[in-house]
Amino acid sequence: MLELREITKRFAGVPANDRVNLTVAPGTIHALVGENGAGKSTAMRIAYGFYGADSGEILVEGRVHRFTSPHDAIRLGIGMVHQHFMLVEPMTVAENIVLGLEPGSPFALDLKSAEARIRALSDELGLAIDPTRRIEDLSVGQQQRVELLKALYREARLLILDEPTAVLSPQATAELFTILRRMRAQGKTIVIVTHKLSEVLDISDEVTVMRDGRVVGHRRTAETNAAELAHLMVGRDVLLRVVKPAAQPKAPVLGVRGLAVTFKGGEKRLDGVSFEVRAGEIVGIAGIEGNGQTELVEALAGLTEGGAVSGTIELDGRSVAGLSVRQRRALGISHVPEDRHRRGLLLDFDLQENAILGADDRPPVAVGPGRFWLRRDEIRRKTEKILAAFDVRPPDPERPARALSGGNQQKLILGRELDLQPKLLLVAQPTRGVDIGGIEFIHRRLVELRDAGCALLLVSSELEEVTALADRLLVMRRGRIVAEVDPETTSMEEIGLLMTGGSAAA
Ligand code: ADP
Ligand code: MG
Numbered sequence: 001m002l003e004l005r006e007i008t009k010r011f012a013g014v015p016a017n018d019r020v021n022l023t024v025a026p027g028t029i030h031a032l033v034g035e036n037g038a039g040k041s042t043a044m045r046i047a048y049g050f051y052g053a054d055s056g057e058i059l060v061e062g063r064v065h066r067f068t069s070p071h072d073a074i075r076l077g078i079g080m081v082h083q084h085f086m087l088v089e090p091m092t093v094a095e096n097i098v099l100g101l102e103p104g105s106p107f108a109l110d111l112k113s114a115e116a117r118i119r120a121l122s123d124e125l126g127l128a129i130d131p132t133r134r135i136e137d138l139s140v141g142q143q144q145r146v147e148l149l150k151a152l153y154r155e156a157r158l159l160i161l162d163e164p165t166a167v168l169s170p171q172a173t174a175e176l177f178t179i180l181r182r183m184r185a186q187g188k189t190i191v192i193v194t195h196k197l198s199e200v201l202d203i204s205d206e207v208t209v210m211r212d213g214r215v216v217g218h219r220r221t222a223e224t225n226a227a228e229l230a231h232l233m234v235g236r237d238v239l240l241r242v243v244k245p246a247a248q249p250k251a252p253v254l255g256v257r258g259l260a261v262t263f264k265g266g267e268k269r270l271d272g273v274s275f276e277v278r279a280g281e282i283v284g285i286a287g288i289e290g291n292g293q294t295e296l297v298e299a300l301a302g303l304t305e306g307g308a309v310s311g312t313i314e315l316d317g318r319s320v321a322g323l324s325v326r327q328r329r330a331l332g333i334s335h336v337p338e339d340r341h342r343r344g345l346l347l348d349f350d351l352q353e354n355a356i357l358g359a360d361d362r363p364p365v366a367v368g369p370g371r372f373w374l375r376r377d378e379i380r381r382k383t384e385k386i387l388a389a390f391d392v393r394p395p396d397p398e399r400p401a402r403a404l405s406g407g408n409q410q411k412l413i414l415g416r417e418l419d420l421q422p423k424l425l426l427v428a429q430p431t432r433g434v435d436i437g438g439i440e441f442i443h444r445r446l447v448e449l450r451d452a453g454c455a456l457l458l459v460s461s462e463l464e465e466v467t468a469l470a471d472r473l474l475v476m477r478r479g480r481i482v483a484e485v486d487p488e489t490t491s492m493e494e495i496g497l498l499m500t501g502g503s504a505a506a
Contacts, residue, residue: 001026001158001189002047002078007056009042016042018213020056024158024206029180029190031200031221034210035233035435036405040193041083043210044160047191048080049073060158079151080160085143087135094118094131097150114153121152125182141172148179158189165199166433169289170461177203195233195435197226197240198464209233234437244447247471249278252317253455254300254424259311261295261304261479269295269307271479277424282446282456284470284487286463288499292479293459294338297428300457301335302328303343315424329358334422336413338429338459340406344413347402351392354401355383355416382419390415391441407438414442418449425449428459443469463492477501 002024009017017039024030032040045051047058049067057064060076067073070080087096094115118131127145135143144164151159161180165173180190180203194200200207201221209217209232217232230238254277261270270292277283285293299309302325313321320328329335337343345354356365356379363371364378380397387395390411392404401409410430417425430446431439446469450456460466467473467487475483475498483498 001061002191003057003059003062004043004047005057005059007043007046007053007058009046009051009053015213017046017053020210020213020215022208022215023218024189024191026061026189027184027187028205029184029192029203031204031207032191032193032210033195033197033200033207033229033233035195035437036407038210038233039213040210041162044080044162044191044193047073048078048160050080074154074156077155077157078160079154079156079158081144081147081151081162081164083162083166085147087143087146089136090134092132092134093129093138093146093149096135096146097131097153101154118149118153121149124186125152125179127179139172140167141169141175144168144176145179157187158191159183160191160193162193163195164192165194165196170463171288173199197229197436200229201226211235230436234435238436239440240436242443242447242468244469245451247281247450249281249471250453252276252278253315254457255312255314255317256300257312259296259299259309259313261292261299261307261309263307269479270299273311273479273481275474275481275484277455277457279423279453279455280450281471282450282458282469284466284473285457285459285476286466286473286495286499287461287476289461291476291499293428293461293476295479296476297335297338297426297457297459300426301325301333301337303335303337326358326361329420330362332421332423334417334420334425336410336417336425336427336430338432340409340413345401345409348400350398350400351387351404351412352379352383352397354412355379355386355397355419357416359416359420386412386415386419390445405435406433407435410434410442411438414445418445422454424455424457426457429461430458431460431462431465463495467492467495475499 004020004022007017007020008015020043034040046053049070049072058067065076094111097118098114115131122129127149129142129145129149164176168176183190192203204221207219207221208215209229211233226240230240257274259270259273260268262268273296287293298304300313302323312319315331315333320331341347359365361371365374365382367373367375383397392408392411430442434442446456458466458469470487473485473487474481475485475495477499485495
């Protein structure tokens with residue numbers, strides 16, 4: 001269906017694609033995997049006519065084609081769903097789908113017939129999209145389906161999806177995969193770009209692996225496994241399992257009783273939550289996103305916006321409920337937030353400025369009367385120490401945080417938070433958007449921190465991650481803790497049932 005031959009593409013002299021060869025068989029789901037920066041998006045944008053290649057050939061159904069714009073690719077039946085959706089929010093689904101069609105295109109029909117055709121396409125695949133709804137009223141998962149519909153409306157036979165699951169909850173991911181399988185059954189060909197190996201193994205028929213702009217392997221999915229793919233992606237063996245000795249918990253560090261967060265109109269997003277976390281243990285919170293985990297972590301960190309927090313929060317037996325974020329940090333509560341762009345970093349500030357957030361009011365960085373003076377040399381030293389210890393690449397203190405990949409941003413935040421030597425670490429979605437090599441690194445640091453006597457509260461929507469890391473696992477649903485389970489002996493299915501409210505009893 002699609003073949004890239006010896007495709008090379010340079011940006012400012014630096015090769016993003018270096019003699020890339022890729023063959024996608026018709027009627028298959030083909031995964032393109034690799035770490036951030038491997039060149040996956042570049043290759044797919046070339047296949048979609050979005051970029052021109054410096055050299056190499058594109059073949060569609062065996063014939064060489066020259067693309068000067070995506071219109072050429074669309075005409076040949078290629079559709080692409082980008083990492084960031086390209087929809088106009090105040091307009092309806094149908095308006096967005098018809099928008100941008102070339103005048104004279106057979107599909108640039110009147111809106112009423114367009115709506116009918118979109119409804120039929122949606123029904124055929126079970127997408128449940130109403131063409132008259134406005135984009136701004138749709139969830140992220142629904143918007144993604146609109147992008148799919150947009151491509152199908154243009155009669156795409158080959159669909160390229162760039163990191164489609166990055167924005168989806170596990171449930172929405174499962175739904176997307178069901179849709180992709182239906183599309184394959186209809187004879188469509190799909191290329192899915194991802195860096196999650198579990199997804200590759202779940203959805204694809206074949207897989208091509210890229211590293212540093214090159215294709216480093218191609219396998220039939222049935223004939224490979226996560227360890228082999230990880231090795232190809234990273235270029236070395238990667239530990240995919242968390243190895244940790246049994247926890248040696250000591251005294252309670254965090255004590256939470258009857259914690260509730262109430263929003264306007266009496267909506268309780270957290271209700272009657274009680275638990276403790278001891279020094280030297282990792283307590284995990286499992287749950288489907290949106291069941292109060294975010295509110296819990298924010299209430300503990302002192303970041304609740306627009307809601308009233310009630311109940312007891314104690315650190316080492318002392319109430320911290322009324323204290324500011326800064327006061328809590330000074331007492332030893334560190335926080336790796338789930339939204340690292342909004343809460344974790346100042347993206348336009350450099351790594352030095354980001355590395356001292358939260359330490360900018362204490363020695364050795366802040367000195368003199370009122371700790372008014374900031375010592376540049378100390379800031380630089382501290383930053384270099386953090387960048388080295390947490391393997392942040394590139395280790396350039398003067399680069400803006402925005403220029404780092406997601407994995408390196410996360411390592412910087414973790415480095416900064418651990419440098420404060422916390423008694424309690426609140427850590428949410430620690431490896432979201434992080435490469436495999438980075439995941440291994442972060443998991444090791446968290447276990448080391450535990451073994452050094454820190455108390456950790458871990459929230460993750462990746463069930464595998466939270467069961468692998470946690471010593472005790474609490475399950476949250478609808479703002480409450482509904483169960484405590486032993487992650488060693490409880491099956492994923494049982495935990496999944498507790499998360500969704502089904503009964504685990506036979
Ligand atoms: P992936 O999708 O695998 O994460 P990309 O194809 O986005 O990788 O990027 C490959 C390399 O090309 C990276 O080093 C990236 O910084 C660079 N790159 C990608 N797009 C551009 C661009 N428009 N301008 C300059 N450099 C780019
Ligand atoms: Mg990409």
